[in-house]
Amino acid sequence: MAGSGPGLARQDVRFEPDERPPLPMAAGLGVQYALICLASIVLTPTVMITVAGGSTEYLSWAVFAALVISGVTTAIQARRVGRIGAGYVLIMGSTSAFIAVSVTAIEQGGPGMLAVLIIASSLVQFLLASRMALLRRVFTPTVAGTVLILIPVTLTPMILRKLAEVPAGAPTATGPLVAGVTLAVTVLVPLRFSGALRLWAPALGIVAGSLVAGLGFGIYDLSTVYEARWIGLPDLAYPGLDLSFRPEFWALLPSFLMVTLVSAMDTLGDAIAIQRVSWRRPRAIDFRSIQGAIAADGAGNLLSGLAGTVPNTTYGVGIAVAELTGVTSRAIGICVGVVFAAFAFLPKLLALIIAIPGPVVAAYFIVVVALIFVFGMKILLQEGLDYRNGLVVGVAFWLGIVFQFDWIYPEHITGAWEEFLGNGMTVGGITVILLTIFAEVTGGRRLRLKTRLSDDTWSEVDAFLVKFAARRGWDEEMETRLRAVGEETMQILGRAEAETDADDARSLLLIASSDGPAADLEFIATTDEKNVEDQLAMLSEVAAGVPVEAETPLRLLRHYASSIRHQQYHDIDILTIRVESAPQVAGDF
Incomplete structure (x- = not known):
């Protein structure tokens, strides 16, 4: 039974959501939040578009739009517009969960088809937000956890490609050494240190790897950085919307819906966590706030699709910063949103991040997918892995792996079915949902x-x-x-x-x-x-x-x-x- 006595009041919360900290403090924390999350927001569209073979102009536009939309949705999460927004400091940014399916979408149908797929999947989040109470038995933590642990499986081919992405003529040890330094710093810093330094570990790893790549092997090409303006707008490279709805669209749509469900579950977990750390006296979870957070997530993805950039989601690192600083005022969220939008108009800073070498990016995403896997396992363990849940998760995970790597009857799975069943998240997600529905329907009569x-x-x-x-x-x-x-x-x-x-x-x-x-x-x-x-x-x-x-x-x-x-x-x-x-x-x- 939930309950808390007065002895459980937290003394480390300096400013609750309804309280206003001094403006210098709010602005300073806003910049800190933004700098911690900036690399993830920029690198996600960079990886997606470069792996898919997109143009430089499209990449610049996608990064610009991603930052602006991240700023707008972060402010909406804090301020709440009607029933959209959590009313808490939830940082929004580009999500790596969509990279695998987005790369496939660009390769098969171009950015226009990707935009329509993102718009279509965003509608699912609005549906989940409005009907969360009715769908609570089907879209369970077991479903979310299973799809989360399959995300690293689907991202593995992309990571392997980025690891080998070095200029022709570079020494054979370039890729392994650059990736190794990045991975070592990113992993060892949080293992050795705590507090603020741990939060900066990903950024420190990227900086260390980039220094080795540039100074040690000369593969950090800064020519685009020198050419970029300090302040300005990117060239308009809006991809438009491909409304032809070809077979490739319908083959990829289930995968996008599965990942969207995972994104919603991720947002749900973050919305619960931020409520836990935001108040001095513990409160029961407000599911209306969770509905607002998921609706804001959907609004962000709708804007992302319309703007032709990558989907976004909530960032858990913001919760860690809130717990560390004890400042959870909504004013912080507004400041972060403003800073994100301001960064979008600094092309030189964005060019510096986009030029980061492939092995550095790959090592960074190794840590990302590892944490995604652990987060999925935490959800599954918190839900409880009894015999039934364990059977459902095990079967779904195994099927997701074997279909992802074409290990089962590849000669019989061709054409549209190859695209549909070639994504581990799709197969595993559909499997766990169908088995969950079966268990629900055939369970004891209510x-x-x-x-x-x-x-x-x-x-x-x-x-x-x-x-x-x-x-x-x-x-x-x-x-x-x-x-x-x-x-x-x-x-x-x-x-x-x-x-x-x-x-x-x-x-x-x-x-x-x-x-x-x-x-x-x-x-x-x-x-x-x-x-x-x-x-x-x-x-x-x-x-x-x-x-x-x-x-x-x-x-x-x-x-x-x-x-x-x-x-x-x-x-x-x-x-x-x-x-x-x-x-x-x-x-x-």
């Missing part, structure tokens, strides 16, 4: 009660829970606990209903399922009630400000339930309560 919140609703709920306990063959003690949980929950949900006009009566959906000797109850309704988990945490405080008559249902619910989770979405609340037959000591009554 009982449902759909009614309206009113003074008479309790009798319906009570009768429903009695029927549910009888069908499961539970004893009188378990039935009593279920009925007590139902009664106290209805009192809590009924508070907002008491202030609602009869014509605006809210609906209630109660879903009951069993997990061995335990019962899981989901109360789905629309309320204006404060988060129940936060209210339970307040019960431990001496002066919580909660009226005595309002405390009683909360205390009783905490006594009878073994766990309580309140998920608040836009227009709907889901109160999930687990009830076990054995008494649970969850707190003093």
Whole structure:
């Protein structure tokens, strides 16, 4: 059960989201955030376009557009526009998850087809944001984790190509030494040091590798840097939109949708993490903020597609900086957005990053894909790898690998099917989703009660829970606990209903399922009630400000339930309560 006493208050949070730090501090942190993330934002489109054989003009335009859009979406995440934006400091930037599928799209259909694929996939994020509550059983952390651990598999061919990307006539040791220095610095610095130096490890690795490449082997070509202007706009190389919808488009669309799902899950994780580090006193997770973060992610990808550049996503490094500095004010997000947009008008700085040699970039992305794999495994382990989940993940991961490298019946997979099944993320993602849906459909039958919140609703709920306990063959003690949980929950949900006009009566959906000797109850309704988990945490405080008559249902619910989770979405609340037959000591009554 979520809850926190006053002793859990964090003393290292200097400025909460609603507070405003001094302008010099906000501006300084904005520059720091931007510099840490700049290399990733610029290198992602650089790798994608150079590997795919795109023009220099298109590359310059894509980098410019990526920086501007990263700035706009970072500001939207902080400021929140309507239901778009998290309301927290979430740094947005180019995502490496799309590199493999984007390279294939450019090679087969050009930048115009890539732009349309990005626009189409962005609509999925808007759908996920608006229907997150309904899709919570299908698009699970197991799905996201499986697709994440397949991203390194799909990026491996690209990394190998960049490792060997050295000028003709260069010594044979050039690639290995340059990549080795970059990798060593990027890995060893965070292993040896902590704090701010660890956050700068990727940038230090790139600088070290570039120095070896330029001073030691002369493969860092700075001619474009000398020619670039200090301030200005790139040549207009907008690729346009290819609306022909050729077979290549439909073959690649599932891959883009799979990666978009992963991006949404990544954003979900970052939106949860930033909430954890932003407040002095722990709060329950606000899923409305997560919906806003995913919607902003979708808006960023929509803008990226329209502008002809790479998709973007949230950057977890921003969360590390927020935790390190203790400054989580929304003003920081606005400053970061302004700095990103300003960098877009500095062609010489961008040319310096674009010219970074291939082995340096490859070594940098080795660390990136390694962290992506670990992040995926963390999600899977946090979700729990029981026999069923382990079987689903194992089968999906194996199929993703063998189809990615054409190890299974390549002679039978040709034409459009070759493009469709030749991407490990597509095969693995579809596999895990289909197996998840199968497990959900064939699982234990759930009982449902759909009614309206009113003074008479309790009798319906009570009768429903009695029927549910009888069908499961539970004893009188378990039935009593279920009925007590139902009664106290209805009192809590009924508070907002008491202030609602009869014509605006809210609906209630109660879903009951069993997990061995335990019962899981989901109360789905629309309320204006404060988060129940936060209210339970307040019960431990001496002066919580909660009226005595309002405390009683909360205390009783905490006594009878073994766990309580309140998920608040836009227009709907889901109160999930687990009830076990054995008494649970969850707190003093």
